[in-house]
Amino acid sequence: MVDKVLTANRLADGISVWLDASGNWVESLQDAFVARHAEAVAALEATGKRAFDENKVVDVNVVDVEEVDGTLRPLRMRERIRAEGPTIPYAPGYHGLAGPKNFAA
């Protein structure tokens, strides 16, 4: 079976998030809980549906990943870019998903 993780976008700010082993939505794919068998995938799906119904996240999806040298890597490019951010330097001080939180207000 292909390994899977649960991903979504946070309701209030839309930022991409992944579900970790403690049931928290975290901003790094590398901290995600990996489902390696059918029961775990079913649990992920149920958790995703509950989080959507509770208005914590939107656009909830289970996505395929592989582990390469200890790093999680989604199989689809779309999901790789979602996990790592734009593949281009797009603004001073920002790369990928990271960047200063309170940029020169």
Next chain:
Amino acid sequence: MYRYDEFDHAFVSARVEQFRDQVQRRLSGELAEDAFKPLRLMNGVYLQLHAYMLRVAVPYGTLSSRQLRMLAHIARKYDRGYGHFTTRQNIQYNWPRLSDTPDILQELASVEMHALQTSGNCIRNVTADHFAGAAADEVADPRPYAEILRQWSSVHPEFSYLPRKFKIAVTGAERDRAAIQVHDIGLHLKKDENGKLGFAVYVGGGQGRTPLIAKKIRDFLPEEDLLSYTTAIVRVYNLYGRRDNKYKARIKILVHETGAEEMARQVEAEFANLKDTELKLPDTDIQAIAAYFAPPALTNRPEGWGNLAGWKKADPAFAAWVHQNVQPHKHPDYGMVTISLKPIGGIPGDASHEQMDAVADIAEEYAFDEIRVSHEQNLILPHVALADLEPVYRALVAAGLATANAGLITDIIACPGLDYCALANARSIPVAQEISSRFGDPERQAEIGELKIKISGCINACGHHHVGHIGLLGVEKKGEELYQITLGGSGDENTSIGEIIGRGFAPEKVTDAVETIVDTYLGLRRDKSETFLEAYRRVGPQPFKDALYGGNAQAAA
């Protein structure tokens, strides 16, 4: 430019408060996503790959300095310090928080801007020639009519739930800079033999998965009939458009399936009932709106001619910029300046908050406080005295905005692609950057001459690839990006849809393929005056296929 009246202010403010309430109810859980999604889309808020995206309307691409400063402020305060100007003359922010969007809309309303109808199956932002009101070749400024259409179409009760989105473009010149033939309705403002203003009306153009060139269904529609005739078109579409299939729901499919002649007959029949109703535009109303768009008081500045010659002689880089980015104005002492948002190797259409502030300052000091957004993702200063070109250029250089490439191979249109967009299948921006870097040498660009490359990251064609002289369409094949190349497209008065040249190219090969196409053109053109498009139309695709595939294009496609 147009100024909001009391009604406009009250209407936009009421919409902001309504949306604030909707967002609060969504965040508190009172509203579910299914109920909220159409509401946020009606206010320009999308969800993309990494975050929400807010698309702000720039009606017919016209901005004042005050408005552009507000766009810079929003980029700084609520986003990541930049914005992206789009092929529909709008601006998009890629990282706003949903919880901030009511405040952003409130700030926009304070400068008479909004995000209404930048999404959804309604009549979208009406676009216009970015040189409107300044171009030497126009019969009249098309923007008053675009503004009339904006007012008429804003939350129009009959047309808020059309089968699909609906885009109108207006030009006032023979040379079409608004791509009207690839819009749902394209309006060409012209004069009849008596000097009376009216429109040639085109219907059913569009790009996307089924690119079609619009059909002319009226050669001359008197200006007073603009709203009644447009209503007739949209009403016929609303009645008969294919609501059963999203991919066949645009008016272009209806026109294609019905036939232009029958479509025209149905529109004329509807129009006959509407012609003498309250939709008829009184001349006083047209004049009242037109007065908002009165050209600035352009005093004679003949000293500019002598100054310009001296400055050009002293600074070849300035001369190159004037040659490429300044077009003749209807007043001989003035020019229309294109501010390229296509730095070599940069992201097409992106501008930082500092750059937006800089352009606002320059426009205020030297350009009568007016800025335009072009559908080619550049900014325009429509009225600059030749005598002021040198200080304008210096200020643009300081802001990193003086790339002399308007209309050249590095003036690339690109959609956000898979770096941001939830619909995309492939990236557009890195491809644009690599092509731009490959051809960035000014002498090489000048040698190649006019050549428009347009890149879309999916079949929806936001990057206008169908009308690129060279069009690139990113697709996903077996999990990898692949770029299909089309040649010979054009979005002007001689609109054509590009032809697929053969099998696609992997990301690392696509720039080489473009270079092969360009070198083939350089080798076969009659002389330097024959542009890429002219040469392609003369020789057809075969020499390019041979160069790219060695005669094996069909077998391998």
